[in-house]
Amino acid sequence: MTPFSFLHLTDIHIVAPGRGELYGLHPAARLAEAVESIARRHGPGGPAPASFAVITGDLAHWGEPEAYAVLAQELARLPIPYYLLIGNHDDRTAFRVAFPQAPVDEAGFVQRSLKTLVGRFLLLDTNESGTHAGRYCERRLAWLSAQLAEDEEPVFLFLHHPPVRVGIHRMDSIPLLDAAGLWEVLRPHRERIRHLFHGHLHRPLAGSWHGIPTSSLRGTAHQVALDLAERETVPGSHEPPAYALVRVTEEDVVVHTHDFLSEAPAFHL
Numbered sequence: 001m002t003p004f005s006f007l008h009l010t011d012i013h014i015v016a017p018g019r020g021e022l023y024g025l026h027p028a029a030r031l032a033e034a035v036e037s038i039a040r041r042h043g044p045g046g047p048a049p050a051s052f053a054v055i056t057g058d059l060a061h062w063g064e065p066e067a068y069a070v071l072a073q074e075l076a077r078l079p080i081p082y083y084l085l086i087g088n089h090d091d092r093t094a095f096r097v098a099f100p101q102a103p104v105d106e107a108g109f110v111q112r113s114l115k116t117l118v119g120r121f122l123l124l125d126t127n128e129s130g131t132h133a134g135r136y137c138e139r140r141l142a143w144l145s146a147q148l149a150e151d152e153e154p155v156f157l158f159l160h161h162p163p164v165r166v167g168i169h170r171m172d173s174i175p176l177l178d179a180a181g182l183w184e185v186l187r188p189h190r191e192r193i194r195h196l197f198h199g200h201l202h203r204p205l206a207g208s209w210h211g212i213p214t215s216s217l218r219g220t221a222h223q224v225a226l227d228l229a230e231r232e233t234v235p236g237s238h239e240p241p242a243y244a245l246v247r248v249t250e251e252d253v254v255v256h257t258h259d260f261l262s263e264a265p266a267f268h269l
Ligand SMILES: [Fe+2]
Pocket: 011, 013, 057, 058, 087, 089, 200, 201, 202, 219
C-alpha cells in the first residue's frame, strides 16, 4: 500500500505577545518557520504530502489566552488539518476558548479518536492542573476503554507525557504518573497497538514500553539536553528544532525527524 503519512510536532511553548523571548528565542517565530517548511514540503501536491499534523502538547508556555490566539493564527496557515493535544504547560480552559472546535470527551478532557486509513488514532489528555507531571485518571481511562471496545482496528496512541523514565533526573520526576493504570487498560489490546507518540521531553527519542514502540522528538522551540546528572533543574539546550514525518503501511511505521532550520548543504551522493 502507499504509505499513509502524517506529521508529528510537539512542545511549541508559545508565549503571549509582548512577553519577549523564552530562553533566548521567540517560540511563535520558530513555529512560523515550521509552518513554512511544512507548507513547502508537506501540503497537497508537495514533495512529501502528509494527511494532517498532530501536535502533542505544551502548546503555550504559560497557558495565556493571548498565546493560544497566536497559536491559532499561525496554525491557520498550515496547508493540512491539524489536531492538538494539551501538555503540562497548557491551560485546558484557555485552550478550549481559543479552539472551540476541538472535541472534548464527556468529562471535558481534550481527547479524541481519529479514524484513518491505517487505523484509529487516539489522542489522550494527560494535563493535570497544579502539577507538571501527567495524570490519566479513572474518567479518562473509562473514555479510552470505551474507544478501544468499539472495534478491532490498529491503534496509534498520542499523549504529551511519556509513560517511560529516560534518565534525565528532573524530567523523570514529572512523567505520566498513571502509567500502570494506562497499561492495564491497554494490555488486552496490546497486539493491535502499533505505536505510541509522545512529547514533553524535547528530545529525539525512540524505544518501547511493554513492547509498544515509542518515539518523540525535539520541540519547535527550546530543547532538553542529554544530561543525566542529578540536579533539580531541567538541563536546557538550543539544539535545533524539528518536526517528524511519519509513514505508515500495514507492515511498518517509519519516523523521519526533520531539522527544519538546518542550513546544512544538500547534495546528491
Ligand atoms: Fe514542553
